[in-house]
Amino acid sequence: MDPDDQVCLCFRVSLRKIRSYCAREDPAVASLISECLGAGTGCGWCVPFLKHLHAQHQRGETPDLRISPEQYSNARSGFHKTGEREIAPDPGAGGFQPPVSPEG
Numbered sequence: 001m002d003p004d005d006q007v008c009l010c011f012r013v014s015l016r017k018i019r020s021y022c023a024r025e026d027p028a029v030a031s032l033i034s035e036c037l038g039a040g041t042g043c044g045w046c047v048p049f050l051k052h053l054h055a056q057h058q059r060g061e062t063p064d065l066r067i068s069p070e071q072y073s074n075a076r077s078g079f080h081k082t083g084e085r086e087i088a089p090d091p092g093a094g095g096f097q098p099p100v101s102p103e104g
Helices: 015-025 030-035 047-058 069-082
Strands: 006-008 088-090 095-097
Touching (some): 006 015, 006 047, 015 030, 015 047, 030 047
Antiparallel strands (some): 088 095
16 A cells, blocks of 8 residues: 555545554554544444554554555455455565455
8 A cells, every 4th residue: 555545444544644643652552543533433444454554563664554445445345245354464474365265
C-alpha cells in the first residue's frame, strides 16, 4: 500500500496517519490505534491489519501492508457479504496470504 491508501475504510484512516500516530504516541497495544480517528471501530474489517501494523511498529519496522488497495477493498466487500476473511495478515512472511482451504 502507498502511505495515502486507506487502511480503515469506514473512517478513511490512511496508512500514513497510522504510521504517524504510532511514531508519535508509541501505543502499548494495537487497540489504542483506535484513537487515530476511530480506526478499527467501524465494521471491524481492519482490526487484524491494525494489529499487524502495530506488531511491525513494535519490532522497529516501518508499518506497511503489502497488498494493493484494490485487493484490500475487494476482500473487505467479500467480508461484508460472508463474514469471512479472504486474506489475512501474515507477519512471519511480511505480507498477506489467502486463508488455508480445508483441502490443503
